[in-house]
Amino acid sequence: MKTAKGFLLDWDGCCAIGNRIVPEAADFLRQHQNRTAIVSNNSTHTVGDFLSLLADEGIDMREDQVVLAGVEALNQAALSGSEPALVLGDPRMRALARSLGIEMVQQDAGLVVLLRDTRFSYRRLERAVNAIRNGARLIVANPDTTHPTGQGRLMPETGALLAAIRACVDVPSGAMDVIGKPSPHLFRKGCKALGTEHADTVMIGDNPLTDVRGASALGMRACLVDSPPGDFFRRLDQILKTA
Template identity: 45%
Template sequence: MSTKSKTATGNGNASSNGTAVNGEWPTRARHLLVDLDGTLVRQQEAIDGAAALLAHFHDRYAIVSNNSTHTAQGLAKRLGRLGLRVPPGRIVLAGELAVRQLAQQHPGARVLLIGSPALQRFARAEGCDLVQESADFVLLALDMHFSHARLAVVANELLRGARLIATNADATHPGPQGRVVPETGALLAAVIAASGQQPWRVIGKPAPLLFEEGLRRLGAEPGSTVVVGDNPLTDAEGAARLGMACLLVGQTPGAVAPTVAGLFAAREEAPQYRLSESTSKVWRSVRTEVS
């Protein structure tokens, strides 16, 4: 799906799909799709304003995240410990969605899953046939214990003919005190270097699948939904693909506030954000287009 990128507008005018992203955006937006890491949380801490944002939208939001470590059930418990009460049904995760899609579209397929114990358990519960060799698919998620030996297994399975599905292509996500946390994309880079094989499919943002699932669960329309995130290459690009407005927070170019708390405190200055053409070209040069 192609995107005609637009530059950011700082005047708070309505977007091309009719959604106003200006000082009145919290009352004008009917639904919200919000990113997780770097937007609501940084590792084991909630970001300033996260609880207030979710409380304001109450039953009109969904979290849409490239997270491939947790399940929605497990993540809901983790968020609860941070003071963010989120029902599991409001959490859309790249790891879970990748497993579900693989189980539904390729029943009986042999799957080598590189991922957390939680995702492994979820995959078995969904009916996936998890194997260590002779796989039809390699599903690459975030594995905290990824090793040289594991890399060799994956590379040779791909060279033998298995197809590679990656939950996302993010190299890192934000951690506390300005640190970065290596993500699935860092593992993907090693797999590509070792095998010479590109992923057959990438599930996570900016591809539309997660956004579409979030909209479906909310019964929402793109034209009245705002995406809030911290990454122009995933959140803003993905929103633009589906015609949704996007507000970026954090330190990235185009961010309208340092944290989500600023979306309310300084919302009179909050502009709409769209990727510039140059930024979009950079994304296309480093991302695999999702079929």
């Protein structure tokens, strides 16, 4: 921690619980906002949503310092060409897809984009399964099956919806791109925003399967938040003050 030139921070379960920022995490971000980036598997909010929440806490971060799996999945879909896409996600993310020029359809999709979709239904599952069966490529925001909430409950995530799709149809590995952690995309983009090398950056997160594993694969050091986030950031503050 003392030698790190940059920090990548997970969001849910690390900086925030139930999308409410932990006070000690807010203190850390205010003190280190110029060398910190948020890298989150979140696929229901936009970068603007995050910047607004951070600004309310007196944290001034640039757009490129907030890297979100859902936004990046839609960016990749927009770059993939003009093929029509079935976008499974929150209404605000579908609005973002339209603003990016993605042609959204319900039938005959050449691309399926899977985000956390709180309106997921049998009909949407049927459409996705048949599109993939007919050769559509699949872009998945993240592989997480759940994330924690502020009431000690679990929130089903994008990976749970992916499991439903894969229970119905075989998805060839070459026909599916997973954008979020532990895939390298978010880590690389976060380091690019900070101008730091992987070896000089520390990933801080609460999930060993995504945060730690993904960082380690890139030669990046990682620190696991294995206690309440407030306790963790208090300890981290003490460590950095002795640097």
